[in-house]
């Protein structure tokens with residue numbers, strides 16, 4: 001123990017990194033119980049350092065998932081679908097065995113089309129296929145750091161135009177039609193849908209660490225002030241770049257696994273490799289702020 005640190009100041013939070021890029025597993029915490037302040041503070045530091053935290057063997061009801069989630073900020077409601085009847089803040093991501101679509105099966109940060117995109121997401125595994133259904137994360141700060149100085153200065157002034165209703169991303173379908181096709185239509189929100197459009201800086205500064213990232217994902221339609229056609233070659237390059245295996249970690253779920261990630265510096269991809277099997281997760285998203 002370092003000199004000056006008292007036994008009562010020590011925390012049991014000891015994150016074990018999962019990959020060279022990002023992601024860490026935190027052992028020995030039961031988040032359904034109230035965490036002592038030093039453990040909560042250590043967990044928050046680990047979240048900023050590792051960006052994706054994995055907590056295994058949790059036993060969470062929708063209510064206790066929500067209680068833990070509230071330590072990270074206010075709940076952000078997903079605009080396109082409703083939450084659980086008994087706990088509307090908790091949204092169930094359910095892939096039926098016969099579903100033709102898997103939710104989140106594209107590289108994205110959660111709700112980039114919102115003027116205040118989601119800060120953090122907490123996803124808890126309830127039911128899983130026998131194999132498959134992993135989630136991959138990419139570290140957008142590491143990706144930014146690996147760009148050449150020439151490209152960094154070219155990108156510095158660019159802004160991204162994000163459109164949540166862009167039909168070109170859904171094979172010409174509206175999101176509602178797309179979800180219905182995937183067997184998720186019973187959860188569609190009946191609330192009046194306002195346009196989900198936002199313009200953000202492409203190079204985003206993390207509000208807590210000050211680190212820069214390449215804030216990109218498939219919800220970006222084009223660069224602001226550019227046509228789709230003009231934007232496509234550079235967008236395609238950057239989207240491919242962020243998927244380099246060296247920038248990623250891959251999470252293998254078990255029932256009871258809770259994963260939480262920082263959407264301000266990462267993006268993720270839910271792998272659709274379990275046709276004929278079901279997968280059911282509970283998700284809470286935490287409100288973010290205006291990117292700068």
Ligand code: SIN
Nearest residue numbers: 093103104134135270
């Ligand atoms: C999501 O994109 O929020 C869901 C990811 C997953 O289901 O693995």
